Amino acid sequence: MNKKKIYKLPPISLYIHIPWCIKKCPYCDFHSYKKSKKIFEKKYIKNLFQDFKNDKKKISKRKILSVFIGGGTPSLLKLSSIKYFIKKIKKKIIKSKKTEITIEINPDTINSNQLIKYYNFGINRTSIGVQTLNNNLLKKIERTHNKKKTIKLIKSTNKIKNRNLNIDIIYGLPEQSIQDSLNDLKIIINFKPEHISWYLLDIEPNTPFYTKNIKLPSLKKTRKMQKLGKELLIKSGYQQYEISSFARKKKYRCIHNLNYWNFGDYIGIGCGAHGKITKKNKDIVRTIKTKQDSQYIKKKYIQKKYIVSKKDIPFEFFLNKFRLLKPILHQDFENTTNIKKRKIKKKISIAEKHGFLQTKKKSWIITKHGKKKLNSLLSIFLK
Known part of the structure; x- marks a missing residue:
């Protein structure tokens, strides 16, 4: 008698959102707002753990793969708050010393000693939002830090044993030349960070830069x-x-982001945080948390909760998977989505006709043309 195949739930991570910033960047569409004189730091942190406790009931005994503290600007929190926060995370949430714990840092909100203490508290991966080291361009994108302070902060990480440092750099900035973009990379590479995130500036609707119709480098220039x-x-x-x-x-690959890109699950806690949890009955549940901190600290955590429609799952899967530079196994698609590949055969055929994909015996491979036309490729799975 054949044994019934047991459905294996995907890995699960934890995302923690700290919504406050020194100043809202004009190109940023993440949920954040300028820090006022009064923020509910202690109450907010206490509510984060209650929020997690509520969500933990939905995941039973599944182990947390990684923790990512993002924002906003998490490094705005007091050092004592970070210490308390990490101690509680390690005691209540994660069991392994090897679990990746990342915190995002704005160079203008932290000094060298504070950054070193993050590692002493148990954070084992730091991500510094440098964006550019050109002071003129920093002013154009309305960032508050400068080249000198940023370099000093990066240099200080050389003292850290088992450092795991990511540097975020953006290219395609307003009035940025090709040489400007390469100069940023050359300087950062000299510091040998373990990881570099090299992003193209993407102006989203509902941001000040979108409203102002800011002039960006041409497509030809950004591709170069x-x-x-x-x-x-x-x-x-x-x-x-x-x-x-x-x-x-x-x-040094980011475990947390890899879990997103591999269509893994994640709990999202904090104002405006998004979550994705796969249930034992194979339903995928999406959550969006309350956006206002004044409401969040009153224990009003959930803004929206819904089950992802079966027809939307392939799009969500490929939206993440196409970012990875490796073949997508047919078996991986079926195991992760609980959808047979024959159900998307027509859409795969359309993608092949446009030269976006190639189908192999056991996998799909995105072509060079498909990588250039990624939005067009994804739109096929939206129809």
Whole structure:
């Protein structure tokens, strides 16, 4: 008698959102707002753990793969709050010392000693939002830090044992030249961070830059930036494993982001945080948390909760998977989505006719043309 195949739930991570910033960046569409004189720091942190406790009931005994503290600007929190926060996370939430714990840092909100203490508290991965080291361009994108302070902060990480440092850099900034973009990379590469995220500036609707119709470098120029930047990173010993992600070694790849891109599950706690939890009955539940901190600290955590429609699952799967630079196994699609590949055969055929995909015996491979036309490729799975 054949044994019934047991459905294996995907890995699950934890995302923690800290919504406050020194100043809202004009290109940012993440949920955040300028820090006022009074923020509910202690109450907010206490509510984060209650929020997690409520969500934990939905995941039973599943182990947390990674923790990511993002924002907003988490490094705005007091050092004592971070210490308390991490101690409680390690005691109540994660069981393994090897669990990746990342915190995002704005160079203007933290000094060298504070950053070193983050590692002492148990954070084992830091991500500094440098964006650019050109002071003129920093002013154009209305960032509050400068080149000198940023370099001093990065240099201080050399003292950290078992450092795991990511640097975020953006190219395609207003009035940025190709040489400007490469200069940023060259300077950062000299510090040998374990990971570099090399992003193209994407202006989203509902941001001040979108409203102002800011003039950006041409598509031809940004493609040249991307090509030359990628060549420089690879020549300097970095391995590209995702559209915008480069790691010096495989062990420095971001576990948390890889879980997103592999269509894993994640609990999202904090104002405006999104979550995705797969239930034992194979339903995928999406959650969006309350956006206002004044409501959140009153224990009004959930803004929206819904089950993802079966017809939307392939799009959500490929939206993440196409970012990774490797073949997508047919078996992986079926195991992760609980949908047979024959159900998307017509859409795959359309993608092949446009030259976006190639179908192999056991996998789909995105072509060079498909990578350039990623939005067009994804739109096929939306129809």
